[in-house]
Amino acid sequence: MYRPVDAPSGARRGRSAEGRAEVRRALVDAALTLFATHGYDETTVDDIAAAAGVARRTFFRYFRGKEDAVSPDHEACLTRLDAVFTAAHPGEPVLSVVLRAAEFVLDMYFADADASRIRFRLVHEVAALRDREVASVHPYRQLFTRHLRRRLVGAADGELRAAVTAAAVVAAHNQALRTWLAEGATEEGKQPCRDRFRRVADLLPVEAADDLFDVARRLEDAVERLERGPASGRP
Amino acid sequence: MYRPVDAPSGARRGRSAEGRAEVRRALVDAALTLFATHGYDETTVDDIAAAAGVARRTFFRYFRGKEDAVSPDHEACLTRLDAVFTAAHPGEPVLSVVLRAAEFVLDMYFADADASRIRFRLVHEVAALRDREVASVHPYRQLFTRHLRRRLVGAADGELRAAVTAAAVVAAHNQALRTWLAEGATEEGKQPCRDRFRRVADLLPVEAADDLFDVARRLEDAVERLERGPASGRP
């Protein structure tokens, strides 16, 4: 149930890559339209495929199932999110990386607000999609946990701290995002949403305090150097 | 997909309540046995029903679906958990209630360690059950969030704090539980598991906020020193 289904298939023979992307888009469009107009349970895969102009069998070559056509970009999103973590400078405080990563995901939802709003309505009306949505958050939480754990090896209760911090950040992200969506997913609402999310830093466990203590210490040092005059050998 | 399916049906005519409970147990036993021996995907509902000595149609009168036969007690567990919250003295600190509630759930897993271990293996081997498990955690998190929100009305960022705290507690619970299960779900492991979970209190927002205030104070002091100090130019 977790294979990619649609691996880019290396060498690009046969129908062009643009063709595949086009079919995919047609299927997603058809699915969202039909779900919105006739309801999710009332729409069959046959309907979606027919509306997109392909065979039923082809639908299952693009999506693992009917539910996947609603939010088909989790795979790609997770990949990009992972890149954010791995590209982060090792010296950057954990908290900073984690918050930046979460805001990166936030921005991906912001990117096409219309689609986000449509999916939000759909997901909150259909029980099966709600379950799916909840389950689809897990890989994100796992990704956060994994990278946090990597930074906390050896620390006291590192595993626990990683799990708790990841859960907290993801929860804050979702809370902020849901509020934004519920309020209409407007352009003006984006910044308040970001701010609301960022306030999770005030609630974050010891990691936050540790990092900030570290920052404070470095600032104090800097101030001290400053107070002692320009004697220190800083270029 | 979310109706109870098995409402106690008020007046108890026809087959006795004991009869129903017995059939239910037989179905769960048959399901777990078959899943363990022949694999989850390879076991059909027909197989389970036949092994339990009832018709296929009857299975669906006890469970919403094949997946529900693995962990059929979530409904009851949620009810009991809700009772813990509502029975709590209004004067008891939020943190105390929340930790007690989570430990209550922990104790329910401890109650029959054998079944917990079997289900743990099963859930972590079958993808469909993993998804189900992840989704089934959501109602618990929601319950924690709801009761926390009730205690935090009016507080600054009450919604956010409720969501984050609930997520943190649930994550800590699951982390401790998973570790216990992975280590064999032994009797001796129970207390360490409880202790491990309780350490989440050290990571919870309230303390962190205090720390942050401290950090802010030190920063303010530093800035003040800087402002008062000799306005030496850039080093």
Next chain:
DNA sequence: GACTGTAACGGCACTGCGTGCCATTGGGCA
């Protein structure tokens, strides 16, 4: 003790999801 209402069961039939298999098509590439 026969009668009746009702809860639980059994057995069908049906829809629809997801998959395996194979033939067909059509665009690169030698």
Next chain:
DNA sequence: TGCCCAATGGCACGCAGTGCCGTTACAGTC
């Protein structure tokens, strides 16, 4: 031109889940 291979279409199959209806068995009533 002919081969290769990716993508598709179409068919059939197994199985999950649901609706419907007849049957069974128990409980209370007369």
